[in-house]
Amino acid sequence: MKQSNLFTKTSKDVPADEVSRNAEFLIRGGFVHKEMAGVFSYLPLGLRVLRKVENIIREEMNKVGGQEVLMSSFQPKENWEKTGRWEAMDDLYKVSDSSGREVALGPTHEEIVVPILKNYISSHKDFLEKKPLALYQIQNKFRMELRAKSGMLRGREFIMKDMYSFHTNEEDFEDFYEKMKEVYKTIFKRVGIGHLTYLTFASGGTFSKYSHEFQTISSSGEDTIFLNSEKDFAVNKEVVELGNLDILKELGFDEKNKLSEHKAIEVGNIFDLKTKYSKPFDFSYTDQKGDKHIVLMGCYGIGLSRLIGTVVEVLSDDKGIIWPESIAPFAVHLLVLGEDEKVKKQALQVYESLTKSGVEVLFDDRSGISPGEKFADSDLLGIPIRAVVSARSMKDSSVEAGGGIEVKRRNEEKGKIISLKELLIQIVPKALSR
Numbered sequence: 178m179k180q181s182n183l184f185t186k187t188s189k190d191v192p193a194d195e196v197s198r199n200a201e202f203l204i205r206g207g208f209v210h211k212e213m214a215g216v217f218s219y220l221p222l223g224l225r226v227l228r229k230v231e232n233i234i235r236e237e238m239n240k241v242g243g244q245e246v247l248m249s250s251f252q253p254k255e256n257w258e259k260t261g262r263w264e265a266m267d268d269l270y271k272v273s274d275s276s277g278r279e280v281a282l283g284p285t286h287e288e289i290v291v292p293i294l295k296n297y298i299s300s301h302k303d304f305l306e307k308k309p310l311a312l313y314q315i316q317n318k319f320r321m322e323l324r325a326k327s328g329m330l331r332g333r334e335f336i337m338k339d340m341y342s343f344h345t346n347e348e349d350f351e352d353f354y355e356k357m358k359e360v361y362k363t364i365f366k367r368v369g370i371g372h373l374t375y376l377t378f379a380s381g382g383t384f385s386k387y388s389h390e391f392q393t394i395s396s397s398g399e400d401t402i403f404l405n406s407e408k409d410f411a412v413n414k415e416v417v418e419l420g421n422l423d424i425l426k427e428l429g430f431d432e433k434n435k436l437s438e439h440k441a442i443e444v445g446n447i448f449d450l451k452t453k454y455s456k457p458f459d460f461s462y463t464d465q466k467g468d469k470h471i472v473l474m475g476c477y478g479i480g481l482s483r484l485i486g487t488v489v490e491v492l493s494d495d496k497g498i499i500w501p502e503s504i505a506p507f508a509v510h511l512l513v514l515g516e517d518e519k520v521k522k523q524a525l526q527v528y529e530s531l532t533k534s535g536v537e538v539l540f541d542d543r544s545g546i547s548p549g550e551k552f553a554d555s556d557l558l559g560i561p562i563r564a565v566v567s568a569r570s571m572k573d574s575s576v577e578a579g580g581g582i583e584v585k586r587r588n589e590e591k592g593k594i595i596s597l598k599e600l601l602i603q604i605v606p607k608a609l610s611r
């Protein structure tokens with residue numbers, strides 16, 4: 178894509194109440210537009226990143242046998258009354274129409290998914306035929322968050338992947354739950370934050386001993402975790418405060434020297450729901466003997482918008498974002514410097530060759546913009562590879578026939594001048610495999 182054609186521009190302005198690094202860079206880079214506290218629209222660059230994150234998550238959910246659905250955002254009040262959450266959930270958006278009829282604006286989907294399942298599943302045979310029985314969706318959620326001050330990390334409208342699994346026995350549940358732990362690790366690795374993200378024991382609520390969160394170490398995190406790096410997992414400080422001593426022992430908490438304290442962002446969590454939501458809807462099945470049992474459930478969430486914000490928080494420098502290749506909006510940022518016709522022609526040829534080979538290129542072909550401004554924009558947008566065509570690069574004697582391109586990774590200080598042929602050899606196979 179030619180940057181002269183991209184409708185967004187970078188800017189120097191950030192809304193006064195947005196203090197987080199992720200909001201600053203994503204807004205200034207033109208990835209998102211802030212509508213109100215905790216509410217953002219995705220613009221072309223931001224949507225490209227979101228789609229890549231979605232596809233990685235979708236691939237991994239499909240691998241474990243999840244089936245994708247898209248449930249409604251409007252949710253019947255009656256369902257929420259059944260689970261007791263119409264009154265109990267204090268961040269629930271309740272909206273009413275002109276006749277006074279009230280509905281909930283979905284903050285999560287247990288109240289929708291259980292009645293759907295109940296409509297189709299009633300016998301143990303239904304479970305055996307559909308193994309695993311797990312539905313997921315990627316969708317906007319609505320929560321009346323009080324603290325919506327950290328950009329994409331805490332939205333009032335935000336995008337979540339939520340999966341719900343259904344089981345006839347504990348063993349089957351445990352089996353799937355363990356698989357999901359591994360799948361989550363794979364997802365965080367694939368989006369580039371695996372090295373900073375830890376499986377973390379968290380409070381399990383009323384029904385189970387603990388749940389598991391995936392926490393990414395970041396100074397901008399709201400949570401505090403104690404990390405046991407030897408064992409590769411962590412415990413949320415809130416659990417320690419609750420005095421859940423079993424977990425502490427399991428984590429070697431008595432051997433204090435092995436644990437370090439960190440601020441962290443919860444990018445995902447997995448939960449044993451037992452019969453908490455199936456029971457209120459009497460979602461049950463009959464076994465071989467004809468006896469009735471309530472269905473067991475697990476749920477598995479990842480906040481995609483929070484994940485994108487987290488990547489920006491932890492993979493950036495003072496100049497801007499440093500996108501991992503897997504979710505970058507483009508693979509290559511090609512810059513042409515100066516107004517010389519020969520240089521422009523060469524840059525256009527590089528653009529066309531890369532594009533023809535299937536590489537996603539953002540081509541900064543804008544005229545009347547100084548090299549300094551182009552470099553600053555490129556650092557802000559954070560595309561992994563910057564390729565510059567200029568009079569200087571073309572004059573370089575190490576490349577024949579004036580075809581030099583200065584190539585630099587976003588996380589490197591210095592670039593290297595190479596030929597188009599070399600660039601194609603270096604970039605194309607990697608770009609196509611991402």
Ligand code: ATP
Pocket residue numbers: 285320322329330331332333335336337443444445446478479480481482483484
């Ligand atoms: P938190 O403790 O941060 O409020 P939560 O326990 O309410 O999170 P869940 O309801 O389990 O979160 O939602 C699943 C996932 O959705 C979380 O792990 C997180 O990644 C994401 N998420 C939750 N709330 C928000 C929000 N307000 N904005 C963006 N993402 C969110």
Ligand code: MG
Pocket residue numbers: none
């Ligand atoms: Mg919450």
